[in-house]
Amino acid sequence: xxxxxxxxxxxxxxxxxxxxxxxxxxxxxxxxxxxxxxxxxxxxxxxxxxxxxxxxxxxxxxxxxxxxxxxxxxxxxxxxxxxxxxxxxxxxxxxxxxxxxxxxxxxxxxxxxxxxxxxxxxxxxxxxxxxxxxxxxxxxxxxxxxxxxxxxxxxxxxxxxxxxxxxxxxxxxxxxxxxxxxxxxxxxxxxxxxxxxxxxxxxxxxxxxxxxxxxxxxxxxxxx
Amino acid sequence: xxxxxxxxxxxxxxxxxxxxxxxxxxxxxxxxxxxxxxxxxxxxxxxxxxxxxxxxxxxxxxxxxxxxxxxxxxxxxxxxxxxxxxxxxxxxxxxxxxxxxxxxxxxxxxxxxxxxxxxxxxxxxxxxxxxxxxxxxxxxxxxxxxxxxxxxxxxxxxxxxxxxxxxxxxxxxxxxxxxxxxxxxxxxxxxxxxxxxxxxxxxxxxxxxxxxxxxxxxxxxxxxxxxxxxxxxxxxxxxxxxxxxxxxxxxxxxxxxxxxxxxxxxxxxxxxxxxxxxxxxxxxxxxxxxxxxxxxxxxxxxxxxxxxxxxxxxxxxxxxxxxxxxxxxxxxxxxxxxxxxxxxxxxxxxx
Numbered sequence: 001x002x003x004x005x006x007x008x009x010x011x012x013x014x015x016x017x018x019x020x021x022x023x024x025x026x027x028x029x030x031x032x033x034x035x036x037x038x039x040x041x042x043x044x045x046x047x048x049x050x051x052x053x054x055x056x057x058x059x060x061x062x063x064x065x066x067x068x069x070x071x072x073x074x075x076x077x078x079x080x081x082x083x084x085x086x087x088x089x090x091x092x093x094x095x096x097x098x099x100x101x102x103x104x105x106x107x108x109x110x111x112x113x114x115x116x117x118x119x120x121x122x123x124x125x126x127x128x129x130x131x132x133x134x135x136x137x138x139x140x141x142x143x144x145x146x147x148x149x150x151x152x153x154x155x156x157x158x159x160x161x162x163x164x165x166x167x168x169x170x171x172x173x174x175x176x177x178x179x180x181x182x183x184x185x186x187x188x189x190x191x192x193x194x195x196x197x198x199x200x201x202x203x204x205x206x207x208x209x210x211x212x213x214x215x216x217x218x219x220x221x222x223x224x
Numbered sequence: 225x226x227x228x229x230x231x232x233x234x235x236x237x238x239x240x241x242x243x244x245x246x247x248x249x250x251x252x253x254x255x256x257x258x259x260x261x262x263x264x265x266x267x268x269x270x271x272x273x274x275x276x277x278x279x280x281x282x283x284x285x286x287x288x289x290x291x292x293x294x295x296x297x298x299x300x301x302x303x304x305x306x307x308x309x310x311x312x313x314x315x316x317x318x319x320x321x322x323x324x325x326x327x328x329x330x331x332x333x334x335x336x337x338x339x340x341x342x343x344x345x346x347x348x349x350x351x352x353x354x355x356x357x358x359x360x361x362x363x364x365x366x367x368x369x370x371x372x373x374x375x376x377x378x379x380x381x382x383x384x385x386x387x388x389x390x391x392x393x394x395x396x397x398x399x400x401x402x403x404x405x406x407x408x409x410x411x412x413x414x415x416x417x418x419x420x421x422x423x424x425x426x427x428x429x430x431x432x433x434x435x436x437x438x439x440x441x442x443x444x445x446x447x448x449x450x451x452x453x454x455x456x457x458x459x460x461x462x463x464x465x466x467x468x469x470x471x472x473x474x475x476x477x478x479x480x481x482x483x484x485x486x487x488x489x490x491x492x493x494x495x496x497x498x499x500x501x502x503x504x505x506x507x508x509x510x511x512x513x514x515x516x517x518x519x520x521x522x523x524x525x526x527x528x529x530x531x532x533x534x535x536x537x538x539x540x541x542x543x544x545x546x547x548x549x550x551x552x553x554x555x556x557x558x559x560x561x562x563x564x565x566x567x568x569x570x571x572x573x574x575x
Contacts, residue, residue, distance in 0.1 A: 047573045056491060056570045077495065084493030091572050095488040097227070099234035111226050112494055139234065156492070167573050 001068045003086075003162040003195035004053060005029045009062030011048055011218075022048045023059070026220045028213060030163065030195040035185055035208050038199045040215030046199045047167065049215065053197065054087050054165050055079040067162050084113050088156030088194075090166040094148045096140040102151050103136040106158045117159050126154055129187065146177060153184065157192070164188055166198040170205065182208045227502035228509055231478075239510060242474045246514025247521065249467045250549055253460055254522040255535070257545050260456030262534040267449045269389035270329070270397050271439065274337050278427060279442045280420040283435035287445035289392075289418050293409075296416040298431040305424040307335035308417035310405030314374040316398065321365060326358075327395040328374065330405025336423065341399060346385030349400055356385040358396035363531050372398075377408060393446055394534070460545070464552050467511075471556030475507055479560035483567055491569035499564045504557050511553030515546050 011023040022045045030036050040046050051057040052064055055071045064071040066086045071079060083089075096105060109117060118126065127133040130150040140148055149169070156164060166185065170178045186208040188194045198205060206212060212223040232239040285292035289311045299308065310330040315323050331338040333350070341348055341356060346368045349356050357366065361383065366372075371380045381400065390397035402417060409415050420429065428436045437445075444450050486499050519542075526537045 051570045051573050054491065054573075056573065080490075080493045080495050082493070083491070087493070089488070089491045091488060091491065093484065093488070093572060095485045095572065097230075097482070097485050097489075099231040100227075104230060108226065108489075108494070109492075112498055159493075 002029045002065075003032055003067060004197065005063070005065045006049075006053060007063045009049075009052060009059045009064065011045070011052065011057070012060045022218050023052070023220075024218045026062070026218075028220060028222070030197060031210075032162070032195050033189050033193050034210040035189045035196045035198065037205055037209035037212045038197065038215055038220070039201060039203070039206075039212060041201060044215040045218040046201075046215050049220070050165055050167055050197075050199045053163075054089060055083050084109075084159055085116065086162050088159065088161035088164045090149075090153050090156050090164060090169055092168040092171050094140075094152035096148055096151055096155070098140050101137050101139055102132065102143075102154075105151065105155050109155070109158050113159055118157070122160075123154075123158060126157055126192075129191075130154055130184070146180075149181070150184075153188075157188070157194075162195060164194050164196045166196065166200075168200055168202070169198060170200065170202045175204075178202065178204050225501070225505045227498070228505035231502075231506060232509060238478075242470070242510050243513045243517065245470055246467060246511055246549070246553075247517035249463055249470070250515050250518030250546070251521045251525075253463045253467075253545050253549065254518055254542050255525065256456060256459055256463070257542060258522075258526075258535040258537050259533075260453065260460070261538055261541060262536040263394070263452055263456075264449070265389070265536050266391040266394045266534050267446050267452075268391075268443050270327075270392040271443060273342075273387075273389055274421060275340065276337075276421040276423050276439055277425040278422050278436050278438050280422070280427075280429045280434050280436040281418070281442075283433055287437055287442060288447065289442075292418045293412065293415045294417045294419065294434065295414040298429075298434050299416055299420060300431060302335075302420065303424070304336065306420055306422045306427065307337045308332055308402055308420055309337060310402050310409070310415075310418040311392070312405055312408045312418075313395070314377075314398070314408065316361075316372050316374060318366070318370060318372045324361070324364065325395055327392045327397050328355075328405060328408060329392070329397050329399050330402035330408075330417075331399055332402050337421065338399070341387060343385035344388050346383070349384055352401050352403060353379070353381055354384040355381045355398045355400040356387050356390075357383050357398050358390035359386050359388050360391075360396045361398075362386050374408060379404075379407070393449075464548055467549055468552040468556045471507055471511065471553050472559050474510075475503060475557055475560040476563070478506075479503060479563050483563065484572060486564060486567045487569050487572040490567055491572060496565055496567070499567070500561050503560050503564055504554065507553045507557035508550065511550050515549060519546070 007027050009023055009026045013020045013022060026049060038046055052059050066082060069082055132147055132150050135147060170181050182205050185196050185198060189196045213220050214223055281292040282294060312328045314326050314328045316326045317323050343356055344359060366383060368383060370383045373380055406415060529535055
């Protein structure tokens, strides 16, 4: 079963003269343990595609399924549940709740999803691999930007999703840190078997990608 | 609840400020409610202690007991459910005591009001020169056996008993004989009593020139009573409104600051229900904490308040005011909840 399948997705915003066709028959699918890179300039439709892949937007036409579960005909509540179960978002802005400790960020997930999350040992392993195991009692304002990003990644991993969707994860990082984050996503795919989709215009991430797609004017093509 | 508790715990100063504000507003509401209740009771305690359903007055007295004069002919035949009374404002004078404005209420000893009069100390007035005084005279230093005079009236009266809650239109009451009331009225020709009171709800006078009013109508027409209650009611209403605005503004600001965080949580699949629940819980927790503090302050005040201040701390009524404040807190969370429900997780995609 493919972790994420997107078939002939079209997205149109507005009507009449304000009508904008953002995505044109976009199709792609991911495999477990791989990193897919979707590259393209600003305004090409990358973020819209990511929103549709994560079930945040309903496409005008086409089909999206995650772990074999189609999104399109689901209610908002059901899509929330699918996201919680199968999708982990790593966003450019981490927006960790400032009044929750790192540990509480995971407890919050437990409050809405009591089964299928990482066990205490698995979480400890993830935190160790991210180098933040000694920060569990800290609050986000006490952490550096890099540490906050790693906490956000751990938070995305905690519900044990099949798919990780990352939105411009290196936009605010300098050179050496870009490599650290690139290696981190690669290890999520290789060591944890996740299907990682990274939307970016940062060409420095191409080294870790198994598949590279290019988005241009709403058309998605796979690069050889 | 989880998010609300965590936020309150982490943001102690911010939460403490809103709790303090709610506590002060709650305290003011409790004190004003008690004061309103105390004053209302001082207007009506005596009337309520009589156990009557209606009162018959001269129809040109404007429902004012003090202005009403009834003749013997108008009274007619009364049953055991009816009683006569006469009210006259008096200035009580006694040696070594300051003059006190009071209400003299004359009763017939064989009728139900006099018979049912409960004394907290001493005994009922059995002779013409005896009076039973409101307990407030005791707190002013009067004792059983003390002699008092009224205005320039030469006759002396002996206090033979004290009774609790005998206040009429704020003035303390002295119960005596109806015949004394007639003397206080200067033996006005035809003046037999001020009113006929009845504990029979169906009683209606048939006499010309008289009109029967329900107890509620009579109380509402007590001079200043309705205006006073309306004033206190408005003050309490505006305090409730202020508390609603304070809670709404505070929660709105807090929620606005959290919307990007909430958008990320929504993107992760955290349901809106949890975020709405956090907002409601936060509002209720802050209001409840404020109310607990306000209650503590009110209890301290109740013990420290001098007996002369007309306050009545009635737990069920104060509890209702507390519930009212909690309702305001819930209403105050509605506007922030609307913002939470409108959070669009797509807004955090694409930077």
